[in-house]
Each structure stands twice: as C-alpha cells, then as structure tokens.
Amino acid sequence: MAQKPSTPKGTRDFTPIEMARRNYIFDTIREVFRLFGYRQIETPAMENLSTLMGKYGEEGDKLLFKILNSGDYLKGVDRELIENNDTTRLAAKLCDRGLRYDLTVPFARFVVQHRDELQLPFKRFQIQPVWRADRPQKGRYREFYQCDADVVGSNSLINEIELLQMEDLVFSRLGINVAIKLNNRKVLAGIAELIGEPDKLIDITVAIDKIDKIGIEKVNEELSDRGLSQQAITALRPILEIDGTGTERLNKLATLLAPSEVGTKGVEELRTVFEGTLALGLKAQLDIDVSLARGLNYYTGTIIEVKALDTEIGSISGGGRYDNLTGVFGLDGISGVGISFGADRIYDVLNALNLFPEEALKTTQVLFANFGQAEADASLKLIKQLRVNGISAEIYPDASKMKKQIGYADAIGVPYFAIVGESELAEGMVTIKNMADGTQTSIEAEKLVDFFS
Numbered sequence: 001m002a003q004k005p006s007t008p009k010g011t012r013d014f015t016p017i018e019m020a021r022r023n024y025i026f027d028t029i030r031e032v033f034r035l036f037g038y039r040q041i042e043t044p045a046m047e048n049l050s051t052l053m054g055k056y057g058e059e060g061d062k063l064l065f066k067i068l069n070s071g072d073y074l075k076g077v078d079r080e081l082i083e084n085n086d087t088t089r090l091a092a093k094l095c096d097r098g099l100r101y102d103l104t105v106p107f108a109r110f111v112v113q114h115r116d117e118l119q120l121p122f123k124r125f126q127i128q129p130v131w132r133a134d135r136p137q138k139g140r141y142r143e144f145y146q147c148d149a150d151v152v153g154s155n156s157l158i159n160e161i162e163l164l165q166m167e168d169l170v171f172s173r174l175g176i177n178v179a180i181k182l183n184n185r186k187v188l189a190g191i192a193e194l195i196g197e198p199d200k201l202i203d204i205t206v207a208i209d210k211i212d213k214i215g216i217e218k219v220n221e222e223l224s225d226r227g228l229s230q231q232a233i234t235a236l237r238p239i240l241e242i243d244g245t246g247t248e249r250l251n252k253l254a255t256l257l258a259p260s261e262v263g264t265k266g267v268e269e270l271r272t273v274f275e276g277t278l279a280l281g282l283k284a285q286l287d288i289d290v291s292l293a294r295g296l297n298y299y300t301g302t303i304i305e306v307k308a309l310d311t312e313i314g315s316i317s318g319g320g321r322y323d324n325l326t327g328v329f330g331l332d333g334i335s336g337v338g339i340s341f342g343a344d345r346i347y348d349v350l351n352a353l354n355l356f357p358e359e360a361l362k363t364t365q366v367l368f369a370n371f372g373q374a375e376a377d378a379s380l381k382l383i384k385q386l387r388v389n390g391i392s393a394e395i396y397p398d399a400s401k402m403k404k405q406i407g408y409a410d411a412i413g414v415p416y417f418a419i420v421g422e423s424e425l426a427e428g429m430v431t432i433k434n435m436a437d438g439t440q441t442s443i444e445a446e447k448l449v450d451f452f453s
Contacts, residue, residue, distance in 0.1 A: 010142025024360035029147045033125040043106040055105045063132045066095035099131035103148040112329040120153030150338030161276040168282040175355045177309040179285040183292035184270045185299045190263015195235040205293035240291045249288040298322040308349045316345045366416040367409045368395040391452045
C-alpha cells in the first residue's frame, strides 16, 4: 500500500472554507492599506543569498532556507569541506539563492534597484508568503504569509503615528482586542551605554527579545554566555522592569538616560510617537515596553509589536524604523519605517475566538438543479443573468437524483436551491428552496434577479 502523502512540517494545505477566512483577513488588511495611500508591489519568492545574508542577525541567518544550485552543484567544491562537515562554508559554495525570510529586506533591494522609477516618499504594501527554517510549533510555521506596509524616503515620525493608526484600524475591523507595544532602538543603545556595554547592543537585543519565551533568568544566563559582565546584567534587570503608565515609564527613562545622547534622542522619539498616537485616539491598548527588542539588527528607531489580549498566541504584528537598510545595497540616506501583519497567526486568533463573520464564508448564493438538457439550458440562461447582476450562482453539472443534488447543496453551504423542472419551464417560473428552513417559494423567472438582490 502506497504511503499516504503529506505536506512538509511547518506547512499546511488550506481548504475552501479556510481560504475564504484567509481572504477575509487579506481583504481587510488590503483595504486599510489602500485607505492610507499605500500601493501594492510583489517580489520573487527567492532572492540571491547575498541579498539576504547578514540582514537578520546571527539567529536570523540560521533560519534562512537555502536553495541548492542547479546542475552539477558539487563542481569545483573543495572536497575537504565535505569531509570536515564544514556546513557553513559548504552551503556558501552550494547555494547562491534562498527563500525570502521576510518582505522588508527584499523591499529594500527593490527600492535600490528601482530607485529611478520611484517617487519618494514611497509607500508600498506587499502580501506574500515568507519562509523560515524554524522549529514548527503552535502559532509558528515554516511557510507563512506576511502583510507589510512600509514608507521610505521620509524621516518624519508622522509615519510611525500613521502606521499605529493602521494597526488599530485593522484589528478593530477584525474584532481583535490587542495591545500595541512600543520601544526605540536608540533607547536600547542608551541602556547599553548606561550599563557599560555599548559594544554589546546586538547581544543584548537578541537575548532580551526572548524574555516572553524563556523568562528573565534564562535571558540573564544567555547575556552571561554572550560576554556581559555580572555587574552589567545586574544593572540591566531593573531597567527592563520599569513599570507605571506609558507616560511614567517615559519620564523614568528620560531621567535614567539623561547622560546618554543617543538614549535621550530615543526617549524623545518614543514620546512623540506615543503622545501623537494617543492624541488621535485608538481602540487598542498602547504600552511602552523597555524590553521590546524584536531581535532584528536593521531597526534603528521605533520598534512596534502587537499581541492579542484574549488568547495565548505570540506577536501577530510588528515593525519599526530602519534608517540604513538600503545602505547595504549601495543607496545611503534612505530612511524607512514599516509594519508587518502575521496573517497565519491572525487566522489562529480569529479561529480561536470564533470571530470570523458568516458573510466571510459565503460562496455560491444559489445552486440550480439539473433535470436534463432542456431544463439545464433554461437554467444556464437564468444563471447568466444572475451573474451579470453580481449574484453568485451555479448549476449541478449532472442530471442526478434530486436527493443527491440537494445533499450537495447542503454540504457546500449554499443558502438557496433553485428548481427549473418541466412544469416550471412550461409556466416560466422558478421554485426556490430555502436550505435553512426548507420552505419553498415559486417566483416568475423574470423576477429572479430581484429576489436575490
């Protein structure tokens, strides 16, 4: 007996019902993106590894899916690398391309490559899958969709405030209660200076980004493993645990980081974004989180993370400012800031909280029975009229038993079943069966469009 096929771990198939729900998410996000003036682009699923490597930090580079070169991929490879199992150097020889890890780095490449065609500031959105060689677990997949919005070519913090308004509107429309957490990379740089470890900023951010997952004690162990002194680790902990309202936390940070020029700048930026967003009003909870780092090396200013309040699923959206990302591709001075919605995690939240609206699952509104050639021909003419008027309709393709046809309509969730039999055809009528309550109504064929409008 042949082995039953399966998908690779960390990937999933999507049924028609699941796709209807996913499209509800995509359509909601896409509508908000357009409402704020963002325009859509797409980039290839695979990028040159030279584009991807070194942009996500040490941890991110390990999670890149690399694509084996086509043809004789071992040609010219030093056999000693194979014998010594030197996987890092071997991969560099065998793989020139990789699947994209996110949409931000490919977007930076896009901006540089198409610079002469773009009008700055350029506001783009992108809804495409990304891949990460991570360990699959609940809420974490190896293939998943991101829905990104970025603006490049502007240093204004108005962009951050607008992005937070977009976050709030998307989750408000989806019915998800969320907390939006804010921090600033310059604040983290100031903290690193304050504890006497300015050269360990990346090590600090990679470690503290795991606080929610492994706890502060394990984070302290990792900081020690990364070379931070015990004195610095001890000094760091109370800073990460600063409490109070958002304004109180900002005031405490301002006092603490007063000796640091970069830290003071970060607090000022954080205050502008925080207070500017609150002034416009929002439904979401807005917090200042000093431990928020997001672990990505390209952030240089504001850092954003969004979590659902009513279910135990991790970050469902996040982003930040990256002033120098295009510089690694040879185009300096292009500032950018953006956010990304994790569609798959948002799906899991909506599913767990039963928040998908019934109308999101609507497909065919009416299914016509098939009694034979003459009846089918008449039904097809009626179906065309319905479709012209924006009403989804179809006909059962085979002249099967009525029980089978009605069973099919019930199975796919069609709300109405239309009957054009011999008597209806002779009288110019259509019998409409309501699948919910079983009632039937006879109407004139010429009034069918009005019935469903």
